[in-house]
Structure formats: C-alpha cells, structure tokens
Amino acid sequence: MTLTLTTAGESHGPALVAIVTGLPAGLRLDREAIDADLRRRRQGYGRSPRQNLEEDEVEVLAGVRHGVTLGTPLALVIRNRDHGSWEWGMSPWPPAGQPSGKGTGPVTLPRPGHADLAGALKFGHDDVRNALERASARQTAVHVAAGAVAKSLLGAIGIDVSGRVLEIGGAEARWEAVTDEARANRDTLGGVVEVVATGAPPGLGSYSEKSDRLDARLAAALMGIQAVKGVEIGDGFALARLRGSAAHDEIEPNRRRRTNRAGGLEAGVTNGEEVVVRAAMKPLPTLMRPLRSVDLESGEPGEALVERSDVQAVEALAVVAEAAVAWELARAAREKFGGDALVDFVGAYAAYLERIAWPPTR
Numbered sequence: 195m196t197l198t199l200t201t202a203g204e205s206h207g208p209a210l211v212a213i214v215t216g217l218p219a220g221l222r223l224d225r226e227a228i229d230a231d232l233r234r235r236r237q238g239y240g241r242s243p244r245q246n247l248e249e250d251e252v253e254v255l256a257g258v259r260h261g262v263t264l265g266t267p268l269a270l271v272i273r274n275r276d277h278g279s280w281e282w283g284m285s286p287w288p289p290a291g292q293p294s295g296k297g298t299g300p301v302t303l304p305r306p307g308h309a310d311l312a313g314a315l316k317f318g319h320d321d322v323r324n325a326l327e328r329a330s331a332r333q334t335a336v337h338v339a340a341g342a343v344a345k346s347l348l349g350a351i352g353i354d355v356s357g358r359v360l361e362i363g364g365a366e367a368r369w370e371a372v373t374d375e376a377r378a379n380r381d382t383l384g385g386v387v388e389v390v391a392t393g394a395p396p397g398l399g400s401y402s403e404k405s406d407r408l409d410a411r412l413a414a415a416l417m418g419i420q421a422v423k424g425v426e427i428g429d430g431f432a433l434a435r436l437r438g439s440a441a442h443d444e445i446e447p448n449r450r451r452r453t454n455r456a457g458g459l460e461a462g463v464t465n466g467e468e469v470v471v472r473a474a475m476k477p478l479p480t481l482m483r484p485l486r487s488v489d490l491e492s493g494e495p496g497e498a499l500v501e502r503s504d505v506q507a508v509e510a511l512a513v514v515a516e517a518a519v520a521w522e523l524a525r526a527a528r529e530k531f532g533g534d535a536l537v538d539f540v541g542a543y544a545a546y547l548e549r550i551a552w553p554p555t556r
C-alpha cells in the first residue's frame with residue numbers, strides 16, 4: 195500500500211489538478227484546513243501581486259463524501275483565477291477571435307536560471323512560454339493541497355509537520371527590509387527553510403534499497419521544488435567537519451537520544467526523534483533588471499524576459515516544503531501500516547508501538 199500523486203496544470207491555464215491514490219477510507223478531511231494552507235502559500239512579503247488575485251480554493255471532484263474519504267482516488271482541482279486574462283493566450287484549443295489579453299506573442303528571450311532555454315531546446319518549442327508555464331512554481335499550489343491531505347492522515351497517528359523560514363537573502367531577521375532593498379534594486383533573493391516533524395515513530399522508511407531510504411525520498415521531494423538547490427538532513431553539511439565522537443547521537447537506556455544531529459533519520463529510517471530537514475532556495479530567476487540572454491528567433495543578444503514575479507518566495511517555500519515532507523512521511527506511513535480503512539491503519543500503528551515499547555508493555 196502506498197500513496198501516489200499525479201498532477202497537471204499550467205501556470206496560466208484554466209486549473210491545476212491532482213489525483214491522489216492510496217488513502218484509506220474513513221479519513222475526515224477539513225476543507226478549511228486545506229484552504230488555510232493554500233492561503234499560507236500565497237502569503238509572504240516578497241510575493242508578486244498575482245498572489246492577491248489567486249484566491250486559491252480546493253474543489254474536490256472525487257474520493258470524498260460528506261467530508262470523509264471513500265478509499266477511492268481523490269481528485270482535486272484549483273482554478274487559476276488569473277486565467278481570465280490569459281484565455282486567448284493559454285487556450286487549450288486554437289483560440290477563436292482576435293488575440294487579446296496576455297500571452298498572445300511568443301516569448302523568445304529565455305531567462306537564465308529558469309526552465310526557458312533548456313525546456314525550449316528539449317521539447318522543440320519556438321515559444322518559450324510552452325516550457326515555462328509548467329515549470330513555474332504555480333503548480334506548488336496543488337502540491338500544498340495534497341500535503342494538507344497527507345497532514346490529516348499523519349494527524350491520525352500523532353505526527354505533526356511544520357515548516358518555517360530560517361534565512362532570507364542571507365539575513366536571519368529584518369526580512370522585510372532586506373526584501374524592500376532587493377525590490378528597490380529590481381533584484382531577487384533566496385533563502386533557507388526548515389521543516390520539523392514531531393511524533394514520527396521509529397521505523398518509517400528502510401535501508402534495503404536507495405529508493406526505500408526516507409532520507410533520500412525527503413531529499414528528492416525537497417529538491418523537486420522549484421528553485422531548491424540544497425537539502426540538509428539534521429546537521430547535514432556541518433557533520434562533515436566534526437569528529438565521529440561529536441557527530442552521533444548517543445543512545446540512552448530508554449532508547450532515546452539526548453541530541454539529534456542525525457535529524458531523526460539513521461540509515462534512511464526514522465529513529466523516533468524529530469525529523470529535521472532544511473532546504474536552500476536560490477534567488478528567483480525572473481529579474482526586473484534582466485540578465486543578458488539571446489533571442490532564440492534572431493540569434494541576436496538581448497535581455498531576458500521580464501514578467502510579473504516575486505522578489506522572494508521563501509515564506510511560500512516553507513509551506514511548500516512542509517507539504518513535501520508531510521507527503522513523504524505519509525507515504526512511508528502508508529507503506530508501513532497499510533490498511534483499507536483508517537481504523538486498520540491506526541490499529542496497525544498502535545500494535546507496532548506496543549511491539550517496540552520499552553520497557554515491554556506485556
């Protein structure tokens with residue numbers, strides 16, 4: 195038993211969609227909790243005005259009845275409100291009438307750092323928009339919705355996942371001032387976020403194959419988020435500079451640890467301590483003072499595409515990373531505890547906790 199997530203949707207297309215399979219029946223979902231995470235994703239000081247426009251709300255088309263999962267595929271939709279201005283430009287079918295709104299002319303000046311050049315070459319697009327629309331982080335909205343569902347499942351076994359910002363533009367405080375300065379200079383910023391999961395039992399993930407390791411899966415999930423260029427588990431890179439005697443978390447008689455340099459993961463398996471992961475985001479590639487590029491049509495040097503864009507999206511990344519970690523933990527929990535009905539899943543979890551309890555409960 196595992197969880198799967200498949201998504202589709204262009205940034206300025208009609209909607210984002212997701213299909214989730216592998217949820218047990220009987221899980222109560224809270225529509226407001228999903229929408230609250232979607233709101234959190236849109237917030238943040240450095241976001242573009244588009245975020246005010248996109249009043250994201252989840253629509254559930256299948257898999258839930260009266261707020262409770264049926265154990266069947268869950269279908270989620272988030273409409274792109276912005277699509278109204280792009281109806282001609284992003285029409286799935288050859289558009290009728292005269293070109294109007296946004297996205298009517300081809301984009302031929304790729305932005306360094308974005309999907310534009312690599313995507314256009316890879317897929318043979320003359321219009322860079324055909325690459326950038328899907329590469330855009332707009333799709334993270336539907337991942338956040340799926341992450342909210344995963345958090346509901348994790349809640350049933352006492353696991354809580356929470357993301358927060360550690361740094362923006364190299365600063366650990368005064369983020370608004372740093373963002374204002376970058377905006378004034380028509381520049382962009384990156385940053386670092388941290389996600390902590392409490393309540394994970396020992397034994398999620400495995401070491402048998404690379405693909406089973408939960409540390410590898412968390413790293414892939416975080417690296418899979420747009421603009422993430424570094425991932426750290428526990429003390430990560432700092433561990434490389436320590437002696438072994440100072441790097442590992444000694445085991446107490448009660449099988450717990452006093453330190454957590456491993457970030458709750460040993461050999462790709464949770465060890466019962468908090469799961470702690472960090473992700474580093476590069477400065478966003480769309481610059482209001484554009485970098486040098488080339489016009490793909492004429493071959494002449496030019497300046498990269500300028501399009502409405504965030505100055506920084508680190509607060510949003512904290513929410514997206516939280517969703518990604520929740521999703522991977524929920525997937526690992528489904529693999530370990532299985533069950534068609536939520537009571538089976540929770541029952542298997544309780545029986546497992548009893549088996550590993552120290553001192554033994556019976």
Ligand SMILES: Cc1cc2nc3c(=O)[nH]c(=O)nc-3n(C[C@H](O)[C@H](O)[C@H](O)COP(=O)(O)O)c2cc1C
Pocket residue numbers: 242307308309329330331334419420421422476478479480481502503504505507510511514
């Ligand atoms: C929440 C979020 C919001 C983002 N917003 C923007 C943006 O407004 N402008 C931009 O150029 N890049 C933005 N990005 C980053 C790009 O989508 C990303 O850099 C691009 O797809 C290329 O992928 P890569 O950076 O992973 O190589 C955002 C990323 C995230 C996670």
